[in-house]
Amino acid sequence: xxxxxxxxxxxxxxxxxxxxxxxxxxxxxxxxxxxxxxxxxxxxxxxxxxxxxxxxxxxxxxxxxxxxxxxxxxxxxxxxxxxxxxxxxxxxxxxxxxxxxxxxxxxxxxxxxxxxxxxxxxxxxxxxxxxxxxxxxxxxxxxxxxxxxxxxxxxxxxxxxxxxxxxxxxxxxxxxxxxxxxxxxxxxxxxxxxxxxxxxxxxxxxxxxxxxxxxxxxxxxxxxxxxxxxxxxxxxxxxxxxxxxxxxxxxxxxxxxxxxxxxxxxxxxxxxxxxxxxxxxxxxxxxxxxxxxxxxxxxxxxxxxxxxxxxxxxxxxxxxx
Numbered sequence: 174x175x176x177x178x179x180x181x182x183x184x185x186x187x188x189x190x191x192x193x194x195x196x197x198x199x200x201x202x203x204x205x206x207x208x209x210x211x212x213x214x215x216x217x218x219x220x221x222x223x224x225x226x227x228x229x230x231x232x233x234x235x236x237x238x239x240x241x242x243x244x245x246x247x248x249x250x251x252x253x254x255x256x257x258x259x260x261x262x263x264x265x266x267x268x269x270x271x272x273x274x275x276x277x278x279x280x281x282x283x284x285x286x287x288x289x290x291x292x293x294x295x296x297x298x299x300x301x302x303x304x305x306x307x308x309x310x311x312x313x314x315x316x317x318x319x320x321x322x323x324x325x326x327x328x329x330x331x332x333x334x335x336x337x338x339x340x341x342x343x344x345x346x347x348x349x350x351x352x353x354x355x356x357x358x359x360x361x362x363x364x365x366x367x368x369x370x371x372x373x374x375x376x377x378x379x380x381x382x383x384x385x386x387x388x389x390x391x392x393x394x395x396x397x398x399x400x401x402x403x404x405x406x407x408x409x410x411x412x413x414x415x416x417x418x419x420x421x422x423x424x425x426x427x428x429x430x431x432x433x434x435x436x437x438x439x440x441x442x443x444x445x446x447x448x449x450x451x452x453x454x455x456x457x458x459x460x461x462x463x464x465x466x467x468x469x470x471x472x473x474x475x476x477x478x479x480x481x482x483x484x485x486x487x488x489x490x491x492x493x494x
Contacts, residue, residue: 180337181395192238192473193231194483210303214246217264228275234480235487241268244296262329269333293335297343310344310377319351331359338363342401344376356393364396364423372409385418398423401475411467421470428477458485
C-alpha cells in the first residue's frame with residue numbers, strides 16, 4: 174500500500190476538496206519579479222516568507238490543499254544559479270516547510286478547518302526548459318533520463334513530508350510513464366494533471382483516453398485531470414477522462430486568459446470553433462458546478478487565479494451542502 178493514504182481516505186469518505194490557486198502570478202501581484210528561468214522557485218531563494226503568506230491566504234480562503242513552490246525547483250535549474258545539488262534540494266524541502274508553516278498557522282486559528290493537505294508540486298521537464306514546452310510536449314528524453322531528472326526532487330518532497338505529489342501540467346505521455354514509475358518507487362500517492370492541445374488530447378497529441386488508461390493501472394494515482402488550461406476546455410476533457418477511466422477527477426484551470434510563451438504575456442482566451450468546445454464560464458466558481466457533475470472531486474485554480482477565486486469556490490461548495 175502507498176506510504177501516504179490521507180488523500181485517498183478523504184476521497185473515499187466522499188470529500189469534495191478545493192485546491193489552492195496560482196502561486197507565481199500571486200507572488201507577482203505582491204511585487205516579485207519572476208522574469209527568470211526559475212519562475213516561482215526564484216522566490217524560494219529571495220523571499221520565502223512571501224510564499225508562506227500566499228499559502229496562508231489560500232487556506233484562509235477555504236482551500237484544503239496547498240501546492241508547494243517546487244514546480245520549477247530542480248537541481249538542474251538551481252545549478253544555473255551556482256547552487257549545489259544539496260543546496261537545491263534543501264530549497265525543495267523548504268517549499269514543503271513553508272506550506273506546513275502556513276497550515277499550522279491556519280489551524281491554530283481555525284482548528285475545525287482540517288484536515289489540510291500539502292501537495293508536493295512536480296512540474297514537467299518542459300518547465301525546467303522555461304520555453305513554454307510544458308504546453309507543447311515536444312521534448313524527447315528516454316525513460317531513464319526522465320527518472321534521473323525527477324527522482325531527486327521527488328525524494329526531497331517525500332522526505333520533507335508532502336502528503337502526496339501533484340504531478341502537474343504534464344504535456345508528455347512518455348514523461349507521465351516515467352513519473353508513474355517513480356510514484357511506485359517511492360510508494361507515494363499522487364494526482365496526475367495534464368496540459369491540453371484540445372478537449373480530447375494532451376499537449377503532445379496523446380488522446381486523453383490513453384492517459385486515463387495509463388493512470389488507471391497505477392493504484393498510487395488517486396486522481397487524474399487537467400490544469401493550466403482554458404476554462405472552456407475543462408468539460409470536454411473531464412467527460413473524456415471520466416468515461417475512459419475509474420480514477421477520481423481533478424481540475425484547476427487558468428483564470429480564463431491564455432499564455433503566450435514567446436512574449437511571456439497573458440491575453441483573453443480565444444480560439445476557433447473546434448477549440449471552443451463550450452462557452453467560457455465567467456470564472457472558477459461559475460464553472461465548478463458543471464465540473465463536479467462530470468466527476469471532479471478536486472477543484473482549484475492555476476495561473477492568474479487568486480485567493481478571491483478560491484473563496485468563491487469555497488462559498489459555492491458550502492451552498493451545495
